[in-house]
Structures are given as structure tokens and as C-alpha cells.
Amino acid sequence: MTRFFRSRLVWPMGALVALVLLNTISRPSFLSISVKNGQLYGSIIDILRDSAPLMLVALGMTLVIATRGIDLSVGAVMAISGAVALQFISKSTSPNRVGTVLIAIGIGVFITLLLGLWNGFLVAVVGIQPIIATLVLMLGGRGIALLITGGFITTITSSPYAQMAQGHLLGLPLAFFFSVGAIAIVGLLVRRTALGVLTESVGINPSASRLAGVRSRGIIWSIYGISGLLAGLAGILYSSNIMAADSNNAGFLIELDAILAVVLGGTSLRGGKFTLSGTVIGVFIIQTLTSTITFLGVPPAVTPVFKALVVILVCLSQSSRVRQYLGRIRHLRAAKPPIRLSGLETEVLAERKSG
Numbered sequence: 001m002t003r004f005f006r007s008r009l010v011w012p013m014g015a016l017v018a019l020v021l022l023n024t025i026s027r028p029s030f031l032s033i034s035v036k037n038g039q040l041y042g043s044i045i046d047i048l049r050d051s052a053p054l055m056l057v058a059l060g061m062t063l064v065i066a067t068r069g070i071d072l073s074v075g076a077v078m079a080i081s082g083a084v085a086l087q088f089i090s091k092s093t094s095p096n097r098v099g100t101v102l103i104a105i106g107i108g109v110f111i112t113l114l115l116g117l118w119n120g121f122l123v124a125v126v127g128i129q130p131i132i133a134t135l136v137l138m139l140g141g142r143g144i145a146l147l148i149t150g151g152f153i154t155t156i157t158s159s160p161y162a163q164m165a166q167g168h169l170l171g172l173p174l175a176f177f178f179s180v181g182a183i184a185i186v187g188l189l190v191r192r193t194a195l196g197v198l199t200e201s202v203g204i205n206p207s208a209s210r211l212a213g214v215r216s217r218g219i220i221w222s223i224y225g226i227s228g229l230l231a232g233l234a235g236i237l238y239s240s241n242i243m244a245a246d247s248n249n250a251g252f253l254i255e256l257d258a259i260l261a262v263v264l265g266g267t268s269l270r271g272g273k274f275t276l277s278g279t280v281i282g283v284f285i286i287q288t289l290t291s292t293i294t295f296l297g298v299p300p301a302v303t304p305v306f307k308a309l310v311v312i313l314v315c316l317s318q319s320s321r322v323r324q325y326l327g328r329i330r331h332l333r334a335a336k337p338p339i340r341l342s343g344l345e346t347e348v349l350a351e352r353k354s355g
Contacts, residue, residue: 012265012281019288040171043291049173051287053078053234054257055280056179059186060227061258062279066203067220068271069123069130071227074258076141077115078235078251081108083145085236086154086245095158109232116228120221145247154245165241175237182230187276199223203271260307261286
């Protein structure tokens with residue numbers, strides 16, 4: 001039983017179950033699912049669909065954090081990929097052709113891959129701290145997206161492009177299958193190849209891994225490229241959902257949600273060991289929490305306050321000093337001091353025993 005509670009997935013799963021129970025008690029229709037024209041609808045289905053962009057970004061963020069890094073540019077990268085794809089489709093003479101849509105997606109994702117490699121170059125080769133290296137693209141990326149769209153919100157009408165986020169397959173949202181596919185591919189990549197072990201070794205001790213022959217520079221470089229690629233796919237899904245390239249709002253603050261989802265899932269910000277399954281649970285926690293806050297009528301401007309409280313609690317739970325302090329309290333409670341008796345009490349007890 002003790003080993004069960006030590007698992008990194010127990011508390012995230014418990015938090016997710018608690019949120020589901022809270023929603024079910026407050027609104028019994030939360031778990032209800034209806035079928036219309038062969039498609040499933042309901043609050044749970046909405047969470048599965050809306051969590052797809054965050055899921056893609058959080059998967060890349062998990063790998064980056066495992067290398068002791070951070071990627072603050074994922075939101076801006078999302079804006080760039082959506083701007084590139086929609087700008088290409090809007091300029092095309094056949095926006096409803098599948099080939100046009102595939103080319104637009106390919107260009108947008110390829111550019112974001114290059115942007116991710118740029119972040120990796122600054123971190124691995126130049127040696128800039130990850131938070132500073134990615135902050136450069138975070139600040140300038142949305143400006144790049146605005147330059148691509150000419151400072152306006154680009155809107156399109158393209159049925160194939162809209163199907164990615166709004167379509168259904170086997171009754172479920174197609175966006176959900178995109179996230180499932182990304183989870184499967186990333187999981188196979190890091191657990192069935194040496195990339196996962198090498199990533200953890202770089203995160204645990206970069207100097208030791210380098211002395212052991214691990215090319216940490218190449219590992220870090222490729223991880224940031226994967227993060228940019230996944231963020232680009234997330235931007236495609238986001239723009240497909242609204243059929244517009246909104247450079248100011250696309251992926252706004254999603255980097256914070258991704259970091260929170262990764263940490264909630266049990267991956268430490270100190271790098272090293274990581275868990276993709278925990279990240280998946282963390283994403284669903286964030287999305288369910290957002291749905292809960294919306295249902296309770298909390299204004300959107302106040303929503304970040306609740307997320308900030310969660311971040312504080314998570315950081316405190318991972319703090320070594322806090323853990324040491326709590327451990328001392330448990331140790332003091334477990335070690336009960338011996339009862340000291342006064343001289344009179346000792347004489348009374350002795351008389352009772354002799355009597």
C-alpha cells in the first residue's frame with residue numbers, strides 16, 4: 001500500500017477524479033453523452049476535443065523540462081504556424097482542395113520545426129540559459145506572425161482545413177485522435193528508442209552524461225526541435241477550430257498551462273526522470289479545471305488566479321525544504337517523549353504496587 005501511494009501518478013489521478021466528482025455533483029449532466037447524427041456530444045467530449053492543442057504542447061514541454069530546460073516560445077510558435085498555413089490557403093485559388101491544405105500544413109509545421117531548432121541552437125550551442133533563449137522568440141514570435149498576416153486576422157473558408165478540429169471520426173472529435181496519435185508517437189520515440197534514456201541522463205547530470213559519451217548537445221538540440229514541431233501542430237489545430245489566424249490570441253499563455261500540466265503529472269522541474277502518462281493526466285486536469293471554473297461563472301479575467309494558486313501548491317509540494325520540514329514534523333509526532341513523573345507521583349505509584 002505504501003508503494004502504491006509513492007507512485008507519481010496516484011496524486012494526479014486522484015486530483016482528476018476529485019474534479020470529475022465535483023463536476024458531477026454540481027451538475028449531474030456532466031457525465032451524460034448524447035448522440036446526434038452518429039456523433040457524440042457532451043462535457044466529456046468537449047474536454048477531449050479542447051485539450052488537443054494543450055496536449056501537443058505539453059508533450060514537447062515534458063521532454064524539454066526533462067533536459068533541465070524550459071520553452072516559453074510555444075504560444076508564439078503556435079501563432080506563427082497558424083498564420084503561415086492560413087495565409088497560404090487564403091492566397092490559393094483552390095482553398096478547398098486537400099492538396100492545398102496539406103501543403104499549407106506542411107509549410108507551417110516545417111517553419112515551426114526550424115524555430116524549435118533555433119531555440120535548441122541558442123541553448124545547446126551558444127549556451128544561453130533556456131528561459132532567456134526561448135524568451136526571445138516568445139517576445140518576437142507574435143510580431144513575426146503579425147507580419148505574415150499583415151497585421152490583420154486572416155480568415156478562410158476551407159472545409160478540409162476545418163475538419164481537423166471540427167470533424168468527427170467514429171463519433172469522437174478528430175482533434176482527439178490527433179492528440180492520441182501524438183501521445184503514441186512520442187511514447188514510442190522515448191520508450192522504444194534510446195532517446196528517452198539519453199534525455200533523462202542529460203537532465204540528471206549533464207557533465208556525467210557527457211563524460212560517458214552522450215552527445216548532450218545533439219540531444220538538447222533535437223528535443224527543442226520536437227517541441228517546436230508539436231507546438232506548430234497545436235497552432236494548426238487551434239486555427240482550424242476558429243478558421244482564423246489570430247496572432248495575438250493564438251496560444252496565449254499556453255506555455256504556462258503546459259508547464260503546469262507537466263509538473264502536475266509528476267515530472268520535476270529539476271529535470272531527469274519524466275512521465276508522459278502523468279503529463280496526459282495533467283492536461284486533463286487543467287482542461288477539466290478550466291471547464292469547472294467556466295461553469296461556476298467565474299469571469300475569464302479571474303481564471304488565472306485559480307491556476308496561480310495551483311502553481312504555488314505544486315511548487316511547494318516539490319520544494320525540498322518544504323518536504324524536509326514536513327518530514328521533521330512527522331518525525332516529531334512519531335517520536336513521543338517519555339513521560340516524566342514528579343517525586344510525589346513516583347511515591348504514589350510505588351505504594352500502589354507494594355499494596
